[in-house]
Amino acid sequence: MADVQINKEAFVSPVLNSSLAKISLESCLMNASGVHCTQESELQDLIEAKTGAVVSKSCTLEYRAGNPEPRYVTIPYGSINSMGLPNNGIRYYLDFIDGNQKNTAKPIILSIAGLTRKENIELLKTASSAQSLHAIEFNLSCPNIPGKPQTGYDFEESKSILEEAFSICSKPIGVKLPPYFDMAHFEAMAAILDQFPLAYICCVNSIGNGMWIDSAEESTVIKPKSGFGGIGGLFIKPTALANVRMFHKLLPHFNLVGCGGVQNGEDAFQHILCGASVVQIGTTLWEEGTACFDRISQELIDIMTKKGYSTIEDFRGKLREI
Ligand SMILES: Cc1cc2nc3c(=O)[nH]c(=O)nc-3n(C[C@H](O)[C@H](O)[C@H](O)COP(=O)(O)O)c2cc1C
Numbered sequence: 434m435a436d437v438q439i440n441k442e443a444f445v446s447p448v449l450n451s452s453l454a455k456i457s458l459e460s461c462l463m464n465a466s467g468v469h470c471t472q473e474s475e476l477q478d479l480i481e482a483k484t485g486a487v488v489s490k491s492c493t494l495e496y497r498a499g500n501p502e503p504r505y506v507t508i509p510y511g512s513i514n515s516m517g518l519p520n521n522g523i524r525y526y527l528d529f530i531d532g533n534q535k536n537t538a539k540p541i542i543l544s545i546a547g548l549t550r551k552e553n554i555e556l557l558k559t560a561s562s563a564q565s566l567h568a569i570e571f572n573l574s575c576p577n578i579p580g581k582p583q584t585g586y587d588f589e590e591s592k593s594i595l596e597e598a599f600s601i602c603s604k605p606i607g608v609k610l611p612p613y614f615d616m617a618h619f620e621a622m623a624a625i626l627d628q629f630p631l632a633y634i635c636c637v638n639s640i641g642n643g644m645w646i647d648s649a650e651e652s653t654v655i656k657p658k659s660g661f662g663g664i665g666g667l668f669i670k671p672t673a674l675a676n677v678r679m680f681h682k683l684l685p686h687f688n689l690v691g692c693g694g695v696q697n698g699e700d701a702f703q704h705i706l707c708g709a710s711v712v713q714i715g716t717t718l719w720e721e722g723t724a725c726f727d728r729i730s731q732e733l734i735d736i737m738t739k740k741g742y743s744t745i746e747d748f749r750g751k752l753r754e755i
Pocket residue numbers: 465466467468490491505512514516518544546572609637638639664665666667669692693694695713714715716717719
C-alpha cells in the first residue's frame with residue numbers, strides 16, 4: 434500500500450514540449466497561418482495563449498485588403514474561405530517580430546506568400562535581413578503564375594524556387610504544402626524537398642476550390658471566386674493525417690508540422706501518431722478563439738496520462754499499421 438502511494442506521488446504529469454526549426458517549444462500546439470494572426474493584437478493574443486510558437490498571416494510585400502465579404506463561412510464539419518490574402522505587408526510583421534521577440538522565448542514565425550515568383554524572392558530577401566526572425570514559413574500553396582497550378586502542384590517550379598530561396602535567404606525556411614492525393618505526387622514532392630535543408634514541412638493547407646451551397650437561397654455562400662474556396666476543419670482531417678503520415682514515411686528525417694481538422698486533443702494526438710512534432714490549428718481557432726489552446730492542451734494531456742505517456746516523443750510517428 435505504501436509503495437503504491439510513493440509511485441503515485443512520483444508520477445509526473447505529461448508535458449507537451451517539442452521543437453520546431455531546431456528551437457525548443459513549451460507546447461507542440463500553435464496557430465495555423467491566416468487565423469487570428471493578421472493584426473498585432475491578434476498576434477499578441479497568440480503569444481499570451483497556450484501556444485508553443487506563433488505564425489503570422491501569410492504576407493505580401495504591400496498591404497492587401499483581400500476579397501469582398503462574405504469570404505469565410507462556417508459550414509457543417511468545417512469552413513470555406515476565399516480571403517484573398519488580406520495582410521498588412523511584410524514590414525508590419527517584421528516590425529512586430531523585432532519588437533516582441535526580445536520579450537518572449539516563443540518563436541514568432543513569418544509566413545510569406547508572394548503572388549508572383551519575383552515577389553516571393555523579394556519577400557525572402559527582406560526576411561533574410563530581419564534581425565530577430567527565427568524562421569520563415571514559405572507558403573507554397575498560393576497561385577503564382579497565371580495559367581499554371583499553385584506552386585506546390587507545379588513540381589518543376591517548386592524545385593526551382595526552393596533552389597533560389599536557399600541561395601538568397603540565410604534564415605531557416607519551412608514550407609507549407611497543399612494536400613496531395615496521389616502516390617506519384619507524394620513521391621515527386623518528397624524527392625524535391627529532400628534536396629533542401631528545410632527547417633520543417635507543414636502539411637496541409639486548405640483543400641482548394643471546394644464549394645458549399647445554400648439550398649434555400651439556391652446560392653453560393655461566399656462571394657469571391659463564384660463561391661469556390663479553400664476547405665478547412667474536420668472535413669479535411671483524413672487528408673491532413675494522410676499527408677503527414679506519407680511525408681513522415683518518405684522523409685523521416687524532417688521536422689513535420691501537422692495541420693488540418695484539429696478540433697480536440699484526440700485530433701492532435703492522431704497528427705502526432707502520424708509523425709507530426711507540432712500541430713497547427715486553424716478553423717477551430719477561428720470558431721473558438723485562443724481559449725481553444727487551453728482546452729486542446731488539457732485534452733491531449735488527459736489522453737497521454739491515460740496511456741502512460743510522459744512526452745510526445747513516446748508516441749510520435751508510432752502509428753500501428755494493422
Ligand atoms: C480564414 C483562413 C485564412 C487562411 N489563411 C492562410 C494563410 O494566409 N496562409 C496559409 O498558409 N494558410 C492559410 N489558411 C489555411 C490554414 O492555415 C490551414 O492550413 C487550413 O485551414 C487547415 O487547417 P484547419 O483544418 O485547422 O482549418 C487559412 C485558413 C483559413 C480558415
